[in-house]
Amino acid sequence: MTELKDVVCPFCGCLCDDLVISITENRITNNKNGCSISRTKFLNHLEDRIVQPTIGVDDSKVEATLDEAIQRAVAILANSKRLLVYGLSSTENDAHREAYKIAEITGGVVDNTSSVCHGTTILGSQESGEPHGSLAEVRHRSDLVIYWGANPQFAHPRHMSRYTRAAGEFVKDPKNERQIWVFDIRKSMTAQAANRFVRINPGSDLELLNAMRAILRGHKLDVESVGGLSLTEISDIVTSMKNAKYGTFFFGLGLSQSKGKHRNVDAAIRLIQDLNSYTRWNLMPMRGHFNVAGANKTSTWQTGYPFAVDYSRGYPRYQPGEYTAVDLLVRGECDALLNVAADPAAHFPRRALKHLAKIPIINLDPKNNMTSLIAEVNIPTALSGIECDGAAARMDGLPLYLKKVVEPPMGVLPDREVLRMIFDGLRGICE
Numbered sequence: 001m002t003e004l005k006d007v008v009c010p011f012c013g014c015l016c017d018d019l020v021i022s023i024t025e026n027r028i029t030n031n032k033n034g035c036s037i038s039r040t041k042f043l044n045h046l047e048d049r050i051v052q053p054t055i056g057v058d059d060s061k062v063e064a065t066l067d068e069a070i071q072r073a074v075a076i077l078a079n080s081k082r083l084l085v086y087g088l089s090s091t092e093n094d095a096h097r098e099a100y101k102i103a104e105i106t107g108g109v110v111d112n113t114s115s116v117c118h119g120t121t122i123l124g125s126q127e128s129g130e131p132h133g134s135l136a137e138v139r140h141r142s143d144l145v146i147y148w149g150a151n152p153q154f155a156h157p158r159h160m161s162r163y164t165r166a167a168g169e170f171v172k173d174p175k176n177e178r179q180i181w182v183f184d185i186r187k188s189m190t191a192q193a194a195n196r197f198v199r200i201n202p203g204s205d206l207e208l209l210n211a212m213r214a215i216l217r218g219h220k221l222d223v224e225s226v227g228g229l230s231l232t233e234i235s236d237i238v239t240s241m242k243n244a245k246y247g248t249f250f251f252g253l254g255l256s257q258s259k260g261k262h263r264n265v266d267a268a269i270r271l272i273q274d275l276n277s278y279t280r281w282n283l284m285p286m287r288g289h290f291n292v293a294g295a296n297k298t299s300t301w302q303t304g305y306p307f308a309v310d311y312s313r314g315y316p317r318y319q320p321g322e323y324t325a326v327d328l329l330v331r332g333e334c335d336a337l338l339n340v341a342a343d344p345a346a347h348f349p350r351r352a353l354k355h356l357a358k359i360p361i362i363n364l365d366p367k368n369n370m371t372s373l374i375a376e377v378n379i380p381t382a383l384s385g386i387e388c389d390g391a392a393a394r395m396d397g398l399p400l401y402l403k404k405v406v407e408p409p410m411g412v413l414p415d416r417e418v419l420r421m422i423f424d425g426l427r428g429i430c431e
């Protein structure tokens with residue numbers, strides 16, 4: 001038996017880097033330190049796999065060799081007038097580079113899954129900036145932590161135990177020296193584990209954050225309550241935030257995707273910026289997929305923009321709402337989809353799915369899913385962080401290197417290699 005230490009977990013945006021993985025004869029037998037989601041991902045990595053490339057849809061689906069599948073994919077992409085390349089959040093950074101090259105050479109659009117989660121956060125940051133810090137700072141320094149519209153106990157199971165309930169260099173006794181508050185519309189699992197739960201009215205985030213900011217700036221409000229909280233309660237909260245030595249404001253889709261969307265994030269950023277006039281505050285989105293933050297970063301490095309990038313004029317253009325995957329599909333604009341490590345058929349709205357059902361899909365994924373059922377070409381790939389190495393970015397932006405812990409099934413290659421083969425096939429046709 002071999003034991004690999006300091007393995008990074010490729011599941012959620014926490015990218016926990018302390019797993020100890022036991023391997024016997026190329027089989028993972030134990031995952032020490034991982035949460036239940038992580039253990040399931042590692043120990044069941046061979047279950048429900050796409051074992052062979054396939055070509056064709058429904059009853060005409062037949063098994064193919066990798067070369068045949070690549071040739072079919074190249075033919076579809078080369079004939080496409082408006083290709084959509086989508087996904088990328090559950091694969092490593094080198095695969096992203098190859099996907100951007102394909103979008104560029106075909107004059108297509110490339111978008112990642114942040115357009116349906118924290119894309120609004122990015123828009124808010126582009127409007128107002130990013131009062132950002134690291135997770136290490138949170139653990140070592142933060143004496144007041146707020147989770148707003150986020151439920152990490154459910155979605156990021158080790159977030160609290162690693163960063164907000166753990167002792168740090170300057171917060172040695174977190175039970176007594178750190179407060180954890182949850183702002184949400186319902187008492188979530190995280191709220192039950194927190195020191196304080198603040199229930200707010202659904203859809204009232206924007207007005208509440210702006211009221212907090214106004215009170216912080218010394219304005220008098222001519223109302224008795226905002227968002228379900230009395231002015232006295234809001235004033236108390238603001239005073240505590242102002243008096244914190246180091247505050248952290250984590251937020252989830254409950255803020256970024258509720259009524260107000262990027263305006264909510266904009267208001268939260270401005271509140272945190274104002275608080276930084278008095279003390280130190282750090283704001284951080286709770287990123288979901290393990291490398292969705294990386295997809296935004298690599299997209300920005302290579303195209304200049306974090307998502308929703310169009311290459312139809314030969315140079316990158318950015319327009320969320322115009323070049324975002326769901327919008328393109330709802331308007332029936334794209335005529336082929338290259339999907340990498342995502343499952344749009346399971347998550348997109350019905351109007352987008354209607355168009356998805358009409359166009360050829362090339363699907364790269366290790367596992368069977370809803371998209372693989374309707375894809376014209378399925379190409380199995382290695383699981384990033386388990387069967388292939390590569391870099392990924394944690395929710396605070398820290399890059400971490402994913403380890404390869406076992407060999408992939410015979411003949412299965414990493415996303416980056418399959419994408420490179422597709423790109424090489426397109427070069428002769430599109431250049």
Ligand code: SF4
Nearest residue numbers: 009012015016035158
């Ligand atoms: S919290 Fe997330 S990254 Fe950490 S072990 Fe669990 S699933 Fe993996």
